[in-house]
Amino acid sequence: MTDVFWLIPFAPVLSSLVLVVFGSKLSKKWVSVQACGAVFLSFVFALVAFLGSLKISPEEFPIVKTLFPWIGAGSFQAGFSFQFDPLSAVMVLVVTGVGFLIHLYSVGYMAHDKGYTRYFAYLNLFTFAMLILVLASNMVLMFVGWEGVGLCSYLLIGFWFEKPSAAAAGKKAFIVNRIGDMGFILGLLFILVAVGSSEFSAINKAIGQGLFPQALATLIAILLFVGATGKSAQIPLYVWLPDAMEGPTPVSALIHAATMVTAGVYMVARLNLLFAFSGTAADIVALVGALTAVFAATMALTQNDIKRVLAYSTISQLGYMFIGCGVGAYAAGVFHLYTHAFFKSLLFLSAGSVIHALSGQQDMRKMGGLRKYLPRTFPPFLIGAIAISGIPFLSGFFSKDAILTEAFAQGQYFVWALGLTGAVMTAFYMFRLIFLTFYGQERIEHEAKHHLHESPKSMTVPLAILAVFSVIAGYVGLPAVLGEKADLFKRFLEPVIKPGAEGHIGAGTEWLLMLASVAVAAVGIFAAYVFYLQKPGIPHTLVARFPWLYKLLYNKYFVDEIYGAVIVNPLVKGSDWVYGHFDLKVIDGALNASASATGFFGKVLSFVQTGFVKDYALVFLLGAVIFLGVLLF
């Protein structure tokens, strides 16, 4: 049954093709049915493959299916081949499952957009590329998916390209990602040089046999991680993600929260042997992850745009995933990826519902008291917020706790402390968002209030489903204290992620750690309650007391400005100079000269072409005589 897995990516790409070619002839209804149906079909295939894989013994993974030989240049071979193993299973289920719900949601959300068909064509193309990325059995094909999702992300961020800010955001995302891809390509080339193949199995084998030195492994791992920081929005390349919120909200949910941005995490988990072998690289991953987790959380504290809060929150949560991977708890990292996909897309979609209800208003200062107007949006939103804050019994708690416990157990106390700090802030900004949006006094503008309405069924039903999963998804990965076999998720992933030397800590310590994370979450929520409901004056007092701090946070540490001043501006100035002095004068001059020279030769040569057969024959004869002459003398 698992054999059907190679079919998974094809339904979306077919649908996308149909939409591109015949889109203008299809009615809106058929566009929706066809687009959603394709993703659902993929989901069914993924489910069948997953259920089939449960019965397969771990040694048989990965199952590889080569569709056709693709590149053959000398000794280098890369097939168009897919592989299926538990890690890809998790990824395809998340991509197609969450993807399907988001498709459904989009039917309602995008209903009045004139680019409806184009939207679904891009979205399905994205799904295809993402599935290629997670199913590829070699890094070259993975790179195709990697670039494909980047392209679709660019197209979808700039979906409303008439809006200059959206076009600029799309460009920014593309360029920043390109910097990361540079690292990825270099890493890929080094792997090809060192291993001679880019198949994951070959890479893992080469590491197992110790075919290349540790220093090289570290270099490759760091280069690849640079790629991951681009795609997964980590320091220093996270700057594109907040701007990416210019795209339609379902896109933010699917691409910039649930799936594409986790590609970096997936890649690190996929190459866990490499990162583990290097050691140094793993430490860097953990550190960058932890710093990002805290750094992004601080920025989320002061944002007023509801989607931007969630964007920074996503960056922060991705940081947690990298902490997990960096401290060797790859399973925990992937586990967080999986739970995060549910609750973060839930949060985004609910935020979308709120925005939809308020006719496009995204500023939280112009919301408030929406609880009673949006009875079907509020509960899912709340569940998502609780889940991400790390309150026990919801999915976010289990995954975040698994990561932090493992960090502590590995002796990475600094990383652990950072993670815990981030957790406080997570709880705080999430509930700040809840309180500002749904509680307190109404600050809605008159015009928006006039149109205020709950969203249609096709939007609220996916919310409900995602809310259910946000609650229960965590129970497949219970903490170790509840029994050695409680962590089903980790055991499922074992064929891919070999259990390493785990730090052992006593059950008591583990309970204490758990208590600590619950406590910090509670503190965060309580603080938000005091700040924004009980004594709304406090934030203003704080701003008045520490204006520089507020300004720093509100302006996102001026990172965009610094990048602009240090990197972008000099580049633009420099290229202007080169254009003016070198391009126009030297290159164009040389080009013009050579162009007129070529034109001259062309003129001379076509002069011979008189149109008379006798001249043709003469030239022919001359050629033959010279030919024979050369041969003989």
Added chain:
Amino acid sequence: MNSFGAVVPLLVVVGAALIVFLLEAFLKKENKNYLAYLSLLALIGCGILSANAWNGGLTYFDGMLRLDNAALFLTFLFLIAVAFVILIGMKYISLQDANHGEFYGLLLLALSGLMIMVSSTHFIVIFLGLEVLSVSSYSLAGLKRKDDKSSESAVKYFLMGSFASAFLVFGLAILFGTAQALDIPGLVDFFKAGPDNQVLGVVGLGLVLVGFAFKIAIVPFHMWAPDVYEGAPTPVTAFFSIGPKAAGFAVLIRLLAPYWNAGFRSGKLFGFLWALAALTMLAGNLIALRQNNIKRMFAYSSIAYAGYMLIAVLAGDGAGLLFFLTIYMFMSIGAFGSLIALSRKGREYNELGDFAGVGFKYPWIGAIFAVFLLSLAGFPPTAGFLAKFYVFVAAVNQGLTPLVLIAVLASLISVYYYLRIIVYMYMREPEREVSIEMENPALYLVLFLCLYGVLQLGLFPGNVLYLIKQAVAALL
């Protein structure tokens, strides 16, 4: 293995040609399309028979006819090319007042000539095939009987073709006189043996090469090509651009690759062909720059392409040559097909100015045409890039780096005139009203298939390369 099966594919084609001629004499004018269907059926039959012969190594007529894999691969190529030409021509010939069933019959005969040329290593048989091909080609060029340019093209082709054939036959006679053999292995043995009688032998070889250089349009034996290409009906031009060229190169590489291996790689013949390749690429592309008639521009472009293919011959790279020819077939037929798409009753649009703004008025045709042009210019990820890439790499490995440098330079020049058409299509205001007939499903099928071929071969050439690997074993 000696088997009558080696002749059967050929018989099917020739038989179909005869039937087409007979029916043409009896059929009414509005039923001419049946001839096209009949021809296509024959092509399919021939294709199936040839496919069965794959890896069979069938021979007949005492080894004079030899269906090795290389011959079969090229036969497939020709079958596809002729099928495409028939499909793009069906509507065209009735629109352009050339609705003669002879179009199909002559194409089939030309095809049989091509098949004979590639399935033999004996020069008498090769010459026979060449003449069958040539005589059919002369008539095909003049198919638009009331069009001056078409008649001019036919007469010029005929005169120059006979001129070249004379050289070829004279060369063969001298070769036979000195070497006492006309089959390629025999000739190679003769040249290997030593310098006795070599002078005359080399003269004969030289004359034979001149004859073939005419067929494949190598500078300075290329002068006929622009006039013939421009005047001939466009589907026929598409056929000329690939059929005779591919067969000529197949014979050349069969003849020359063993010759190089026999130690003549540093000799004068090699040096002269080297110079001709360089001259062909440069002259073809340079003159193409100045053309405003697109058919004429493509004629020069195909001359330049002959230069690239000559590199493959010089490098002895059979696989590269076959791959190049396969890709060139798709690009070239696609490009000429796009030209046909932009024609209407009694009129063709071939001037550069006609293409101004076409990209917006007919977005689909414009986009497809642009892909073919990009492929011809050699941009990745189209197949045109891979074709040149493989040949150039093989040539560098054989130490032909200076020639490859010239080739790259020449391709750079060519980018200019290919892109110029795209610029006209997308960045110029239309100069005059171009209106075309859109009802032509057969043509669009071919355009689509060529597009598919160009992209498939550019992105996933694996399967075709696998076939070529099998074919090439027989070639060298």
Added chain:
Amino acid sequence: MELVFVFLIFGLLGVVLLSMNALLGPKKTNPDKEKPFECGSPYLQNEIKPFPIKFSLVAFVFLLFDIEVVFFFPWALIFKEMRGPALVIMLAYGAVLAAGFIYAWKKGAFEWD
């Protein structure tokens, strides 16, 4: 090498003789002398006179059957050795010619006006 010398010597000889002729010969010319000369026809005609294309059509068809006759001779010589296959081959050859003949007939190649 001898061959080379042969070409060289005779080629040079031709050049020398021709140029000597031009150099040494008397150059007395008058307009009549400069006119091109062709035996039996006036030297100036306005155009090539058309002649009926029918002639060439008939010539073509004649040529076909003429060549068939030429092929019959060697065929007759080896007929005794080959027997059956030889007959089949000649019949096939005849069939092709017959097809051409029917085609030419139907297309009106023999209608004289």
